[in-house]
Amino acid sequence: xxxxxxxxxxxxxxxxxxxxxxxxxxxxxxxxxxxxxxxxxxxxxxxxxxxxxxxxxxxxxxxxxxxxxxxxxxxxxxxxxxxxxxxxxxxxxxxxxxxxxxxxxxxxxxxxx
Amino acid sequence: xxxxxxxxxxxxxxxxxxxxxxxxxxxxxxxxxxxxxxxxxxxxxxxxxxxxxxxxxxxxxxxxxxxxxxxxxxxxxxxxxxxxxxxxxxxxxxxxxxxxxxxxxxxxxxxx
Numbered sequence: 001x002x003x004x005x006x007x008x009x010x011x012x013x014x015x016x017x018x019x020x021x022x023x024x025x026x027x028x029x030x031x032x033x034x035x036x037x038x039x040x041x042x043x044x045x046x047x048x049x050x051x052x053x054x055x056x057x058x059x060x061x062x063x064x065x066x067x068x069x070x071x072x073x074x075x076x077x078x079x080x081x082x083x084x085x086x087x088x089x090x091x092x093x094x095x096x097x098x099x100x101x102x103x104x105x106x107x108x109x110x111x112x113x
Numbered sequence: 114x115x116x117x118x119x120x121x122x123x124x125x126x127x128x129x130x131x132x133x134x135x136x137x138x139x140x141x142x143x144x145x146x147x148x149x150x151x152x153x154x155x156x157x158x159x160x161x162x163x164x165x166x167x168x169x170x171x172x173x174x175x176x177x178x179x180x181x182x183x184x185x186x187x188x189x190x191x192x193x194x195x196x197x198x199x200x201x202x203x204x205x206x207x208x209x210x211x212x213x214x215x216x217x218x219x220x221x222x223x224x225x
Contacts, residue, residue: 004155031211043156043201043215056210091155098211099144099163104155 002026004105006092012111013082021077021108023092029101032075033093034067036060037107043091048098049075082112115140119202119216126192127224134200134219135186142204145178145185146213150199159200160187192223 005024013019025032034046047057049067066078075094079086089109095102119136126132136145144163148156160171162178162185169176175188185202199220203213 033211033213035213042217043203043213045212045214048210048212050210056208056212058212095211098209099146099161099205099213102146102158102161102211102213104148104157106155107153109153 002103004092004094004103006090006105006108008108009106010109010111012113015084015112016081019079019082019110021079021090021092021110023075023077023105024073025075025092025094026101026103027073029094029096029103031055031095031098032067032069033095034077035091035093035104036088037091038088046077046090079110082110084112086110087112115204115206115214117202117204117214117216119219121219122217123220123222125222125224128192128194130192132189132192132196132221133186134202135184136202136204136216137184138204138214139183141182141207142214143182143207144205145176146203146205147174147176147185147187148201148203150201150218156201156203189221192221194223194225197221197223 007022032049037043046061048055089107091107092105147159150156160176167178173190199218202216
């Protein structure tokens with residue numbers, strides 16, 4: 001079964017540092033997403049990406065966040081200057097065409113200290 | 114913004130019992146998805162509903178897309194210990210960007 005792969009599984013970073021979370025979506029999928037889940041809370045939408053541009057972003061996705069598809073297989077989320085409240089699980093997802101084939105990765109646990 | 118209200122927040126049941134949970138909203142959705150999440154893992158899709166009124170089953174799971182497009186329910190019949198986890202509903206609003214709005218989750222515990 002095709003999978004969305006995320007690395008690393010756990011990242012610890014100092015407040016103010018930049019982090020890059022990496023994702024390899026399913027190969028024939030065209031739509032890519034990032035979500036986050038603060039411990040014990042619901043999953044929250046951050047951004048959707050299609051045709052090499054952001055198609056929608058949430059209020060959470062401020063100027064500290066950016067996404068990139070640097071090559072044909074990777075999809076990254078960058079947080080420029082991390083804050084304590086950025087600590088959360090970050091999930092990447094991809095779909096063929098929403099909502100079909102919508103698949104989530106296992107997540108990256110980001111801990112900002 | 115659009116919100117989903119999912120209930121109940123948690124359930125503690127005996128093995129073999131049936132379970133029902135639901136999500137409601139004041140907004141309409143084009144698609145309803147039901148996910149299960151185990152600790153430290155990503156959401157795993159259980160059932161997808163694409164049309165208002167649709168009733169779909171996946172083994173012991175049954176879900177329906179409400180006719181008003183503002184609600185959905187998930188039933189689990191004859192629960193087993195491995196059903197333990199957090200169940201989320203997610204709705205796709207009528208935009209085609211693929212954004213999903215998630216409910217707050219229902220934590221299910223099953224006593225053998």
